Amino acid sequence: MTELAQRRRRHSSVGLLLGDQGSKISASLAADLASGRLGSTLYLGDQGCRTGGGRSTDGGGKRMDRGSTNGRVKSLSDAKVRTSTVTDTKLMVVGMAGVGKSALVVRFLTNRFIWEYDPTLEATYKHAANIDDEPAVLEILDTAGQDETIQREGSVRWADGYVLVYAINDRSSFESVSAIKQYLDDVKKTNVQCVLVANKSDLLHERRVETSEGEALAQDMACAFYETSASDGGSDITELFHELHRDIKRRKMVENKGRRRSSAQQVRSVFNRVLNKIGNTS
Structure with missing residues (x-):
């Protein structure tokens, strides 16, 4: 295994769980993200504690196991971010290396900006939020900068929606968006x-x-467009993640309604066939 592969494997276990007060998380988070020192650490925004080695304790000292699958953090019922009405949304942030994907994600989660970070780090973060007066959990996959990352079909299938990022000072990153979207x-x-x-x-x-040009491309792809700066910050960064969540929620509602209608039609069809069969035999 190459040194790069070893670093990726080690960094893939990073996890972050943030509540609505996520912006108050330890100031060392940005530095840890930048240097890749997180390792298997799990951050719990509600308890404000941090331990290494893949285990954490809540405020009352109760130990909680951290499980992971392919670098993703499993749900922690003790963290109490889930209820029967919580909507889960899985988002994947994609784009060429150097466009600021990690900076956007960290700005959204912590309202902080990181200047330097490990471009090989790929991690999934969980963020509990209240969107349109409804609880939601956003699970965000921040992909590494290498091209082969995007070729992982499993990650693509896992996600419900995608944040396609390019940099206004990098023409090639903009020109790559259409190919990424098609993939x-x-x-x-x-x-x-x-x-x-x-x-x-x-x-x-x-x-x-x-x-x-960005507006025209977004129109062609039938999606929302945001021009922003992870460095300067702003409400539009929060809004773009929330808006994508809303779009996914609306689409799921339409699809579920269609499935229910199809199931009802199938039941009626079976019932009618049974009635016709009874009528023919009587």
Whole structure:
């Protein structure tokens, strides 16, 4: 196993669980993310504690096991982020290396900006939030910068929706978006739910992609468009994740309604056949 593969394998166990007060998490989080020191650490925003070795304790000292599958954190019932009415949404952040995917995710989760981070780090974060007065849990997969990461079909199938990111000062990152979107559509065999994000709007003096170009591409893909800066922050970063959650929720409701209608039609069809058979034999 190469050194790079070993680093990826080690970093893939990172997990983060944040409540609505996630912005108050330890100030060392950004530095830990930047250096890759998290290892198998699990952060619990509600308890505000951190331990290594894959185990954590709550405020009352009760130990809680951390389980993981392919680098993803399993649900922790003791953390009390789930109720019967909580809506779970799985999001995948994709784009070329260096466009600021990790910076966007960390800004959303902690309202902080990281200057440096390990580009090989891939992790899934869980964020408990209240969206439109309803509880929700957003599970966000922050993909590593390497191209082969996007080729992992299992991760693509896992996600409900996608945040497609490019940098306004990197023309090639913008031109790659269409191919990435087509790949996601092919794997999911549908027109996937997504938002298009033009990052690094603070670097206007280095702009290589006009806002109108991003808007036109988003229109072609039938998705929302946001031009923002993970460095400067702003409410639009929170809004883009929440809006994608809303779109996914609406789509699931339509699909579930269609399945219920189809099931009802099948029941009626079977019932009618039984009645006709009884009528013919009488």
